[in-house]
Amino acid sequence: MxxxxxxxxxxxxxxxRRHQQREIQGDQLRRFIDKAVRNRIxxxxYTHGHKLEGLLRRWFTVTL
Structure with a gap:
C-alpha cells in the first residue's frame, strides 16, 4: 500500500512540475502520502482477529 x-x-x-510548472515540495509530498495511507487504512x-486489525496503530507508531 x-x-x-x-x-x-x-x-x-x-x-x-512538467505540465503546470508548479513544484510540490518534499515535505508537502510526505504529508500527501501520509494522509492517503491513513485514509486508506x-x-x-477488518473483522475481529484479522492479521491487519492493528494496522492504523502500527502506521502511527512508524510515522510519529
Whole structure:
C-alpha cells in the first residue's frame, strides 16, 4: 500500500512540475502520502482477529 501510494504521488509531482510548472515540495509530498495511507487504512473494515486489525496503530507508531 505504501509503495503504490508513493509511486502515485511521485508520478503526480513529476506531472505537476512538467505540465503546470508548479513544484510540490518534499515535505508537502510526505504529508500527501501520509494522509492517503491513513485514509486508506481507515476505509478498510477488518473483522475481529484479522492479521491487519492493528494496522492504523502500527502506521502511527512508524510515522510519529
Amino acid at each position: 505504501l509503495f503504490q501510494t508513493t509511486v502515485y504521488y511521485v508520478w503526480k509531482k513529476r506531472n505537476s 481507515c476505509s478498510l473494515r
